[in-house]
Amino acid sequence: MERTIGDDELRIIGKLLHDNLQLPVRLLKTDRTVEAVFDSGHGAPAHPLDPVSNTVLTGIFADDSPCDIPCYSTWNGFDQYVWLRFGDTSGRAGAIVIGPAASSTVTDEMLEGFLYDYRLSGVLLDALREYYQQFPVRYQKSMLHAGTLLYYLIYHRPLDLTEVIDRSVPFRKPHALNDELERSLTDSRLNMNFHHHLNGSKMLLQYVKEGRKEELVRYRDHFPRENMAILSRKSRLRNEKNLAICVVTHAMQAAIDGGLYHEVAFTASDLWIQHIEELNDVEEVAKAIQEVLFDFAERVSRQRFSRCSKPIAVCQNYIFNRIYEPIKLTELAEAAGVHPAYLSKLFKQETGMTVLEYVHRQKVEEAKKLLAFSDASPLRTASLLNFHDQSHFSKVFKKYAGVTPKQYKDRAV
Secondary structure (H helix, E strand, C coil), X not given: CCCCCCHHHHHHHHHHHHHHHCCCEEEECCCCCEEEEECXXXXXXXXXXXXXXHHHHHHHCCCCCCCCCEXXXXXXXXXXXXXXXXXXXXXXXXXXXXXXXXXXXXXXXXXXXXXXXXXXXXHHHXXXXXXXXXXXXXXXXXXXXXXXXXXXXXXXXXXXXXXXXXXXXXXCCCCCHHHHHHHHHHHHXXXXXXXXXXXXXXXXXXXXXHCCHHHHHHHHHHCCCXXXXXXXXXXXHHHHHHHHHHHHHHHHHHHHHCCCCHHHHHHHHHHHHHHHHXXXXXXXXXXXXXXXXXXXHHHHHHHCCCCCCHHHHHHHXXXXXXXXCCCCHHHHHHHHCCCHHHHHHHHHHHHCCCHHXXXXXXXXXXXXXXXXXXXXXXXXXXXXXXXXXXXXXXXHHHHHHCCCHHHHHHHHC
16 A cells, blocks of 8 residues: 655544544554553553553564554453554554553453463452553444544545454464464374264263263263363363363253253353352362263253144243243244144143143242242232232232242242
């Protein structure tokens, strides 16, 4: 791109960008020194882990960094930058940098996780908190649009957003993965140390999909443990946790394939991963892997106790996901893609209940959970589950639970 960029023009562009985006903007020389800063006279805050922006500057002026095209880059998962480096054809050398900005509010929990993941001292928490409190928050798309604006102001030509996305790279690049892969494969073949055969894993997941917990229990002493993948070299516990999380993910998908409601599967997956992360013993994690498979298989089995046609299965899933909403026959019929009259007949035929009876049963089951596991009163429970009034709720609840909501609440407490 033949275009001569003057110093005065760059300063005007830098100020315009800052005034309109409300983000720090810096003009840099090729020796990485700052030529000008546009940030309401304050300058971008210094990062506690990189006070002189060495990581950012190294990334911008690396030998392989592109020239005359905007780039979107991140650092540490929180800091976002958009920058454009000027090449020889620009008539001057250097770069213009927009940022930093965060993609969301950085919480203490996020910072504590960051310090833990990178094995950094907890004493840095206060400094990092103070640093990110000064941060403007911008969605990634806003930063990408800032890149296209920067390009237009410099070269007076529009640029497609995808061209900025294509150059979205972290400043801190991982090691050469391909070389590491080749070394690992060579070691495996030299030592005959291969990953466990996939047939065993496929069989376990098939049992989960079919809800056959008894087969998993029978197979428990033969779960593949030798030659499992190495997902963490430095910590055996971390390695076991990573493996366990992989098992949770695959078991969740197998359960969904077996008919488990998506929301149930995803929620169970989240809770299992949280539980695994809290374990501090390798054997406990190994036991959790077994329990994950048992749990998902049992959930599939419970849900598949009665085989239903696709329209009825769609309705049951619809009712499950919208149990706190008023549910109408016409909405169910539309979701299932059938006529309401036909759905009513088919539902009674396959479940032995009318649609309304089934909805009431499901709402009563949900009400039991609210009464037993929360501080919700019978009145509040009736309101949450969209019953007309407490009297109607009490009548329906007693019909299917055998006791009034108050009696059930008192017994649960």
